[in-house]
Amino acid sequence: MDSWVIAMMLGVSIFLGSIALVAFLWGIKSGQFDDEQKFLNAVKFDTQEDLNDAVDQEKKAKELKKKNYTPE
Amino acid sequence: MSSKVGCTHCHLEFNDNVMIVDGEHYFCCKGCQGIYHLLKDEGLDSFYNKAGDTKLTPPIQQYEDSSNFNSPAFYDKFVSINKDGFSDVSLIIEGIHCSACVWLNEKALHKMAGVISVNINYTNNKAKIVWDDTVLKLSSIIDMIRAIGYNAFPYDASLQEVRANKERQEYYLRMAVAIFASMNVMWIAVAQYAGYFTGITQDVKTILNIAEGVLATPVLFYSGWIFYRGAYYAIKTKTVNMDILVATGSTLTYMYSIYITAFERGEAYFDSVTMIITFVLIGKFLEVLSKKSVADTLDIMSNHVPSSIKVIEDGKIVEKNINDVKVLDIIVVGSGERVALDGTVLEGEGNFDESNLTGESEPVYKQIGDKIISGTVSIDAQIKYEATKDFAHSTLSNLVSLLEGAMSNKPRIQMMANKISEYFSAVILGFALITFLVWWFWPHSFERSFMVGISVIIIACPCALALATPVATLVGLGLASRRGILFKQASQLETMAKATTLVVDKTGTITQGKPRVVQEYIYDDFDRSLLYSLVQNSKHPVAKGVGEFVLQEGINNFELQSVKQIPAQGISAIYMDKKIFGGNLKLMQNEGIETQNILHTHGTSHVSNSGNSEFYFAVNDKIVAKFELFDTPKADAKESISAIQALGIEVIMLTGDHQKSAKKVSEEVGIKIFESELTPEGKFLYIQKLHDTGKVVVMAGDGVNDILALALADIGISMGSGSDIAIDVSDVVLLNDSLASLSDTFKISRKTYFMIKQNLALSLLYNAITIPLAMAGYIIPLLAAISMSFSSLLVVGNSLRIRAGFKK
Numbered sequence: 086m087d088s089w090v091i092a093m094m095l096g097v098s099i100f101l102g103s104i105a106l107v108a109f110l111w112g113i114k115s116g117q118f119d120d121e122q123k124f125l126n127a128v129k130f131d132t133q134e135d136l137n138d139a140v141d142q143e144k145k146a147k148e149l150k151k152k153n154y155t156p157e
Numbered sequence: 158m159s160s161k162v163g164c165t166h167c168h169l170e171f172n173d174n175v176m177i178v179d180g181e182h183y184f185c186c187k188g189c190q191g192i193y194h195l196l197k198d199e200g201l202d203s204f205y206n207k208a209g210d211t212k213l214t215p216p217i218q219q220y221e222d223s224s225n226f227n228s229p230a231f232y233d234k235f236v237s238i239n240k241d242g243f244s245d246v247s248l249i250i251e252g253i254h255c256s257a258c259v260w261l262n263e264k265a266l267h268k269m270a271g272v273i274s275v276n277i278n279y280t281n282n283k284a285k286i287v288w289d290d291t292v293l294k295l296s297s298i299i300d301m302i303r304a305i306g307y308n309a310f311p312y313d314a315s316l317q318e319v320r321a322n323k324e325r326q327e328y329y330l331r332m333a334v335a336i337f338a339s340m341n342v343m344w345i346a347v348a349q350y351a352g353y354f355t356g357i358t359q360d361v362k363t364i365l366n367i368a369e370g371v372l373a374t375p376v377l378f379y380s381g382w383i384f385y386r387g388a389y390y391a392i393k394t395k396t397v398n399m400d401i402l403v404a405t406g407s408t409l410t411y412m413y414s415i416y417i418t419a420f421e422r423g424e425a426y427f428d429s430v431t432m433i434i435t436f437v438l439i440g441k442f443l444e445v446l447s448k449k450s451v452a453d454t455l456d457i458m459s460n461h462v463p464s465s466i467k468v469i470e471d472g473k474i475v476e477k478n479i480n481d482v483k484v485l486d487i488i489v490v491g492s493g494e495r496v497a498l499d500g501t502v503l504e505g506e507g508n509f510d511e512s513n514l515t516g517e518s519e520p521v522y523k524q525i526g527d528k529i530i531s532g533t534v535s536i537d538a539q540i541k542y543e544a545t546k547d548f549a550h551s552t553l554s555n556l557v558s559l560l561e562g563a564m565s566n567k568p569r570i571q572m573m574a575n576k577i578s579e580y581f582s583a584v585i586l587g588f589a590l591i592t593f594l595v596w597w598f599w600p601h602s603f604e605r606s607f608m609v610g611i612s613v614i615i616i617a618c619p620c621a622l623a624l625a626t627p628v629a630t631l632v633g634l635g636l637a638s639r640r641g642i643l644f645k646q647a648s649q650l651e652t653m654a655k656a657t658t659l660v661v662d663k664t665g666t667i668t669q670g671k672p673r674v675v676q677e678y679i680y681d682d683f684d685r686s687l688l689y690s691l692v693q694n695s696k697h698p699v700a701k702g703v704g705e706f707v708l709q710e711g712i713n714n715f716e717l718q719s720v721k722q723i724p725a726q727g728i729s730a731i732y733m734d735k736k737i738f739g740g741n742l743k744l745m746q747n748e749g750i751e752t753q754n755i756l757h758t759h760g761t762s763h764v765s766n767s768g769n770s771e772f773y774f775a776v777n778d779k780i781v782a783k784f785e786l787f788d789t790p791k792a793d794a795k796e797s798i799s800a801i802q803a804l805g806i807e808v809i810m811l812t813g814d815h816q817k818s819a820k821k822v823s824e825e826v827g828i829k830i831f832e833s834e835l836t837p838e839g840k841f842l843y844i845q846k847l848h849d850t851g852k853v854v855v856m857a858g859d860g861v862n863d864i865l866a867l868a869l870a871d872i873g874i875s876m877g878s879g880s881d882i883a884i885d886v887s888d889v890v891l892l893n894d895s896l897a898s899l900s901d902t903f904k905i906s907r908k909t910y911f912m913i914k915q916n917l918a919l920s921l922l923y924n925a926i927t928i929p930l931a932m933a934g935y936i937i938p939l940l941a942a943i944s945m946s947f948s949s950l951l952v953v954g955n956s957l958r959i960r961a962g963f964k965k
Contacts, residue, residue, distance in 0.1 A: 088360045095368045099341060106337045113329050119322075122279040126256045130207070138267065146273045149289045150241055 165205075166193045166306070167213040175714065189215050192306045201264060201305075207257035213306065214252045226296045226311075228476075235311040236295065243273050244290045252307040253282045265305050266298065284309070328383075328442045335380035335438050338372040339431040345369050346428040346942065359421055366418040369427035377411050381434045383441065399437070399623065402582035406614035407433050413611055423608065429615045429941055436620035436949055443627035443647070466497050469541065479548050486544050490529075492537045499551045500542040502527050507538020577917055578622055585928075589613040592932045609934045615941050616931040621920035621948035626913050629956040633909030636960055641877075641892035642902050649888045653872050653902065654910030655853050659801055660844060660866070662858035663812035663822055666876060667794050667896070670859070671698050672770055672786035674706035681781040687732060688774050688782070690715040691739045695728050699770050700739065702786045723747075727772075738775040750778050769818075788818065794826045797896035802827075804903055807852075811840045813862055840866035857891075857899060859883055874899065905963070912959050916952045923948045 118124060127135075161170040165182040166189035176183040177190055184190040196202050237245045253259060259277045262284070266275045271292025277284040286298060302309045345365050352362060384407070387400030407430045414425035467489040468477045474489055479497050482488065487503065490496055496509075506524040511533045523529055529542055531553035548554055593610030597603065630647040637644060644650060664670055685707050692704040693714060717730040717737075726747065727740015738748055745752050769785040802808055810831040812819050819833035832843060844866050847854050856863070856870035859879030864886045867873030873887035876894045884890055891898045927944055930936060 088358070088364055091361060092364045092368075095345070095364065099368065099372065102337065102341060106333065109333055110330055113326060113333065118329075120278045122256065123259065123277075126279075130256070138264070142267055142274065145270075149243075149271070149273060149292070 163210075164189050164215070166190070167215045168210050169212055169215065172708070174712070175708075186215055188306065192304070195304060196261075199265065199268065201261060204257055204261045207260055208255055209257075211255040211257065213254055213258070215306075226299050227294050231311075232295075236290075239287065243287050244295075245285065245287050246295060246311055248284045248286060248302075248309040248311050250277060250282050250284050250302065250307050250309045253277070253279070258307070261305060262302060262307060265301055269293065269298070269301060272298070324445060328438075328445055331380040331383065332435075332438055332442055335376050335431065335435040338376045338380075339428075339435045342369050342372050342428050342431045345372075349424075349428075353424070363418060363421055366414070366425045366427065369425065370415065370418060373411060373414075373427040373430045376431045376434050377407055380438055381407060383438065384434070397579060397583040397586070399578040399582050402585055402614070402617075403433060403437050405586065406611075409611050410615060413607065423604075426611070426615060426941070429945070432942065432945055433615070433620065436945075437623040440620075440623035440627045443631055482544060482547065484544055484547055488542055488544055490535050490538065490540050490542065492535055492539060495534050496529055496531050497551070497553065498544045498548055499531050499546045500529055500544045502529060502540050502542045504542075505538060505540035507540060508536040509538060510534045510536050577921075581622060581921075585614060585617045588617075588928060588932065596934070605934075609931070612934075612936040612941065613928060613931045616927045616936055616944060617924050620945055621923060621952045622917065624949055624952050625916035625920055628953050629909055629912045629916055629959065632956045632959045633905055633912075636963060637902065637905050640898060640901055640905075640963075641895075642898050642905070643890040643892060645888050645890070649872055650906045650909045651913065652853065653855065653889070653906035656806060656855045656872065656903070658807045658809065658847055658852045658854045659899075659903075660809045660811055660840075660847070660854055660856045660870065661828075662840075662856075662860065662863050662866075663810055663814055663819060664788060665859040665879065666857055667798075667810065667822060667826055668788040668790050670788065672702040672788045674702055674784045675769065675787045675789065676785035677706075678783040679781070680783070681776075681779065683774070683776055683781040685709075686713040686715060687735070687737060687776070688739065689713075690717055690732070691728060691730055691737055691774075694720045694730065695722065695739075699772055699786055700728070703739075703772050703784050706784065735776055736778070738773075740773065741771060742773060745773050745775060745780060748775075748778075750775050750780060752780065787821070790822055790826050791894075791896055793895055793897045797900045798826050798828060800900040801903055804900075804907070806855075806903065811835050811843055811866070813837075837862045837865045841869055844869050855903075858887075874902065901963075905959075908959055908962070912956055916955055919951060919955060920948060923951070 112118060162173045162176060162183045163170045164176070164185035166184060169185055171185050173183065176185060177187070179190055182193065184193065193202075196204055235246055239245050250262060253262070256279060259279050262277055263275045266272050266286065271289045273287040273289060275284060275286050288295075288298065299309055345368055349357075349362070349365055349369075351357075352365075381404070384400045384404040387398065388404040391398045391401050410426045410433075411430050414427050414430070417423045417425045466477060466479055466482060467474050468482055469475075469487040469489060482498060488498065488500065492507070502523055502525050504525065506522070509521050509523055509529065511521045511530065521533075523538065523540070528545075529540075531551040589610045592613050593606050596606035596609050627647065630650050633650050634644050634647060661667055689704060689707050689712050692700040692707075694717070695701070715732055717732050720728065720730040722728055723740065723744060726744035727738065729736070729738045729740075729744075729748070731737070738744060738750065742752060769787045772784040772786060773780055774782045774784075798808055807830070808828050810819065810823050810828045812822075812831070812833050813835055814833060816833045819831050823829075823831040832839075835843065840863065844854055844856060848869075854870045855872045855874060856866050857874040857876075858867055859876040860883060863875075864883055867875060867883060868886045872889060874889040874891060875883040875887035877884070877890055877892040878894050889902060891902070923944075927936075
């Protein structure tokens, strides 16, 4: 076995690992893990209804934003 | 025939005959009933499925009017406009017990037109709300939160808290990188060690070294940045700290390892670099995790200051900023409003809630000529009063500035681990330098001498030292929290362990906080249901105590006619042809009821001089019964106090109550030293005096009148049921309100402190053995790595022993 095989395997696995690390860092930075209790409960209890609510809420925010920006 | 049933809304259980029956549902009060119907109408009743049988707090009647929240002064202080033109506010929501409560609040607010986003944190009950101010006002949001049975008040989210959160997040990021890299370095290191013993070709070794080097680089420069920063500040202030040791040790090792890798000789130490940084970083993170911010507390306190007040000028009512009001201005206070300035009543009368200042929950009746104090809340009074002091000199702002002073003057007891690590770092750096020089002059190659010198630093790696305190405190805190004791900051365990004096408040801390009937005198037969129905109409604690006492099976709640509350005296009502009165002696005398008879024929022993409150009950102008009530000590008070005294701690009781009842309580629970009739400032000064004599003081209390003392004491302990400000100012919270937890707090902190000392001794002993070996040049990389992990494990394992001796 040539030593470059070892080098390549090391390189690839560290690279793959670092992708996961970067994704995790992004999660921390965007505040997804700030409230661990809520985060865990969402996994357990969130239903279709909650997803719909979230979408509605986003729509409402967008509409209000639009209304605020109408030039007069 | 009567049985306990749970309220459909709050799930608290009461006897079924006192419950409001509504179809198939039972409610404990009108508030719960109102909320239940509101949720049902709004389609939010799936809340009850989510909440399960969690017990909620029944809604409390709100004295304060929510329109205060719309004043420009308020908006200036708490509301910010974000870049989309929407308004932002941070609120603390009271009454959240479970994740269903969070869900309900978020959902109910989301349903309101104009609300953009609501984010409530389950752990600290803080909410961030974004809304469109052109659609609805903040007061409607607050009203909604109150309508569903919670309460909200704003806080200034800027400054300290934001900074603390940012620091925590920074540590998370750095730790994630460090842990990821060290896990990977470790498995590469396994290959290295295997090669060390069984033979390995130089080119494979170089590849492994390079891979380790690649992983070690972000750890040293990103995760380890904190140590460089710490070292920089230490050098600037000319001190030696652990950061310098970590920074120099790891940097030198890193550079040496690069040199080894490049010239292909000897062993690289990249694994030591990552491990040192990771372990010490974890230790530091555990410390950061348990820091509390002072700013929050002061915010809540200043929420008690109304931002604008109504002043009469030229016969008209004008709103004025609080700072513009001068002495002798005439101020109008309506019911539900908070008094901002001290003054004297000119017109009107009514009851005030003074519990903020006195700690006693009885409303105080004020009429023309009486003084009113800032910080109190008018319950039903409509008065005009003349300001006798301006805002800066009023009681309330005095309290705020005293509190600020107390928080910053809190004595700091230097933590033992910090003291030790200072010396330790200096000594190790010295040893490493000496070793290097000695090896170099007793002719050895520069490379060999340098390596031996570095191995001293690596082997002395302060991992175990850095973990000794945080791990032990963490175990101690975990043990405490399982028994309902919450420490807000880890280092407080150490301070607590050094405490010499315990100061306790009486009402609500040692005692139940509400009077109970201790003596009953019956002068004539009467219907107990009549008395029960009468006292149901009063919120006065004495009336409640009597109500609880007479409540028994088969008692009825009659519908009474023309119920009248006579402030500071009692209640009167009519039932059928009977005129009934309940209250103190003064009420009886004012109503022309024969009292001499009772006082004389039954002897003077019935005239209370024991500090008990009295309640008379009269039917048709004849006194039929008298009750004596007393705020009795909690069941475990005596036992717990003597357990604390057995630890060699001096126990002192301070109270705002009068001498007689203070003496009675202190004798009952076995406290020798007590002071009565103390104002909040009085308690503050008393603790200051104790500090001056060199005592380390722990203060336990629950009311707003204790906050100054709680803030000044080395450790402030508050009861979980106490007021929010008291909980905020204190360092330790006893969730179950029991005094047994108080003695547990002392025991746990002492044991933890003992283990911290043992851990430090262990890690120093460990170094005493390994450092000479390193100086003699006997340390190989594998040994360094194993010893590092082993010493850390030893410390962690030892810390777990704190739990021994405590059940559960």
